[in-house]
Amino acid sequence: MIMYRAADEGELTEEEAGMLVRSFLSAGVDTTVRAVGGALESFARHPDQWQVLRADPSLARATAEEAIRYVSPFQTVFCTAGRAVDHGTIRLQPEDKIFLSLGAANHDPRKWERPDTFDIRRRTVGHVGFGAGIHGCAGQMLARLEMEVLFEAMARRISGFELAGEATYALNNTTRGFKSLPLRIR
Numbered sequence: 001m002i003m004y005r006a007a008d009e010g011e012l013t014e015e016e017a018g019m020l021v022r023s024f025l026s027a028g029v030d031t032t033v034r035a036v037g038g039a040l041e042s043f044a045r046h047p048d049q050w051q052v053l054r055a056d057p058s059l060a061r062a063t064a065e066e067a068i069r070y071v072s073p074f075q076t077v078f079c080t081a082g083r084a085v086d087h088g089t090i091r092l093q094p095e096d097k098i099f100l101s102l103g104a105a106n107h108d109p110r111k112w113e114r115p116d117t118f119d120i121r122r123r124t125v126g127h128v129g130f131g132a133g134i135h136g137c138a139g140q141m142l143a144r145l146e147m148e149v150l151f152e153a154m155a156r157r158i159s160g161f162e163l164a165g166e167a168t169y170a171l172n173n174t175t176r177g178f179k180s181l182p183l184r185i186r
């Protein structure tokens, strides 16, 4: 693994390599699983959108982006103000704790037209599903690529999805995704 190679070459300690591998695995697996699950459920509920993708599989990348916005699998981020900030309506002091609701921002009607509509042709620039700033998701390009490749391959083989039972959400403070998602795939 590249982290341990970096440790062998003296760029990291062995302990740092282990922590990095763990943070990539913990940050990168459930999030992507939940994004894909949420996208499939969205397609089952909006079958017209699956037909749009089937007609033009090159929309797979845009699909991944809209799924991240619409589903917002990583719902919340907490951070601490490093300095005083005055945004007019919001004033922060150093060390103030901040709760950011990425899911709410991704459905904010001041930013998005028809925010609660799943639309893979929408212009999704400005969504915050991967966070923002210096702590923005380190794996976002990989996640986008994984989803793009998957949706493109599925669009060529699958004619549609149907819910085959009641979907239930997993209880989690940070991520949004399914405990169970019965789907019939044609």
Ligand code: HEM
Pocket: 023, 024, 025, 027, 028, 029, 031, 032, 035, 068, 073, 074, 077, 102, 129, 130, 131, 132, 133, 134, 135, 136, 137, 138, 139, 140, 142, 143
């Ligand atoms: C659809 C899938 C994914 C979503 C929605 C997602 C979302 C996020 C979000 C919202 C953050 C916090 C950003 C912030 O604090 O401002 C984050 C951080 C992070 N993500 Fe992802 N992520 C995904 C996939 C991945 C993958 C595949 C990897 C690695 C292989 C990864 C690695 C990380 C790491 C290492 C951080 C911490 C970055 C830091 O604190 O500097 N993520 N991700």
